[in-house]
Amino acid sequence: MARLVKRFRNKPSAVTVGGESQYICGCGLSGNLPFCDGTHKLTQGEEAQKLYWYDEGAKRHSAADSHPGIRDDKLTKDA
Ligand code: FES
Secondary structure: OOOOOEOOOOOOEEEEEOOEEEEEOOOOOOOOOOEOOOHHHHHOOOOOOOEEEEOOOOOEEEEOOOOOOOOEHHHHOOO
């Protein structure tokens, strides 16, 4: 099953758990979710207002935003 979720963040969030710093993935591309593995570097150069997807080989593709009503992290971050 696949899901289409908009992500605007292109870097991790730093949190402290038990006195230890952890970095939580904000881009959604990490291969070690929920933790950041550095894959967010792929998002450098993305243009605002464009929709992208990444294939299994980490290659970026642009796509028409034909799903303007899909849930995004801008809607949930204040919840
Ligand atoms: S924020 Fe997603 S891999 Fe770093």
